[in-house]
Amino acid sequence: GENVEQHPSTLSVQEGDSAVIKCTYSDSASNYFPWYKQELGKGPQLIIDIRSNVGEKKDQRIAVTLNKTAKHFSLHITETQPEDSAVYFCAASDSYSGAGSYQLTFGKGTKLSVIP
Amino acid sequence: GAVVSQHPSRVICKSGTSVKIECRSLDFQATTMFWYRQFPKQSLMLMATSNEGSKATYEQGVEKDKFLINHASLTLSTLTVTSAHPEDSSFYICSGGTEHTFGSGTRLTVV
Numbered sequence: 001g002e003n004v005e006q007h008p009s010t011l012s013v014q015e016g017d018s019a020v021i022k023c024t025y026s027d028s029a030s031n032y033f034p035w036y037k038q039e040l041g042k043g044p045q046l047i048i049d050i051r052s053n054v055g056e057k058k059d060q061r062i063a064v065t066l067n068k069t070a071k072h073f074s075l076h077i078t079e080t081q082p083e084d085s086a087v088y089f090c091a092a093s094d095s096y097s098g099a100g101s102y103q104l105t106f107g108k109g110t111k112l113s114v115i116p
Numbered sequence: 117g118a119v120v121s122q123h124p125s126r127v128i129c130k131s132g133t134s135v136k137i138e139c140r141s142l143d144f145q146a147t148t149m150f151w152y153r154q155f156p157k158q159s160l161m162l163m164a165t166s167n168e169g170s171k172a173t174y175e176q177g178v179e180k181d182k183f184l185i186n187h188a189s190l191t192l193s194t195l196t197v198t199s200a201h202p203e204d205s206s207f208y209i210c211s212g213g214t215e216h217t218f219g220s221g222t223r224l225t226v227v
Contacts, residue, residue: 108158
C-alpha cells in the first residue's frame with residue numbers, strides 16, 4: 001500500500017518568511033495529492049491539491065509542486081502570517097477519479113508556528 | 117463548497133455505554149464517507165469506509181462489532197462506539213465528497 005512520509009514534523013518561521021513542507025510517497029500509481037490545514041480541535045480543511053498531470057499549482061500565497069519522477073511533493077507558503085499557524089497534512093491517493101470514493105493516505109503532519 | 121456537519125463536537129460517557137456520532141452532508145449527496153480516528157499530535161488513521169446502502173469496509177485491526185457504521189441515506193452516516201472503554205477516547209472525524217471535506221470532529225472521552 002501507499003506510504004507517505006512528511007518532513008519536518010515541526011517548523012517555526014518568522015512572520016513574513018516562507019515555509020516549505022515536503023512529502024514523499026511510495027506508490028508510483030498515486031495520482032492525487034491534497035494538502036490539509038488543521039487547527040486545534042477542528043477537522044482538517046483542504047487548502048490546495050494537485051493532480052499527477054500537473055507539476056505546480058498556486059493559489060495566492062500557497063503553492064504546491066510535484067515531482068513524479070522523484071515521488072515527492074511540497075507545500076510552499078509565502079509571506080507567512082500568524083493565522084497560518086496550524087498542523088498541515090499532506091496526503092496521496094492512487095485511486096482518485098473525481099468522485100468521492102477514493103482513499104487518502106496521510107503524512108504524519110507538520111506543526112507550523114509563525115512567530116509575530 | 118461542500119459542507120459536512122458532524123455532531124456532537126464533544127461527548128463524555130461512562131465506560132460500558134455506547135455513543136453515536138453523526139455526519140451529515142449538507143449540500144451534496146455522499147455515497148461514500150470515511151471515518152478516521154486521530155490521537156493527540158498524530159495523523160489521521162482511517163477506520164472504515166461507509167457505503168450508502170451497503171456494509172461498511174473496515175481497515176485491518178478495527179473491530180467492526182465495536183465501531184458500528186450505518187449509512188442509511190445519501191446524506192447521513194453514523195458511527196456508534198459500543199461498550200466504550202477509556203482506550204476508545206480519541207478524536208473521531210468523518211469526511212466525504214469529491215474533495216474529502218471533513219467534519220469538525222468529535223472529541224470522545226470515556227470515563
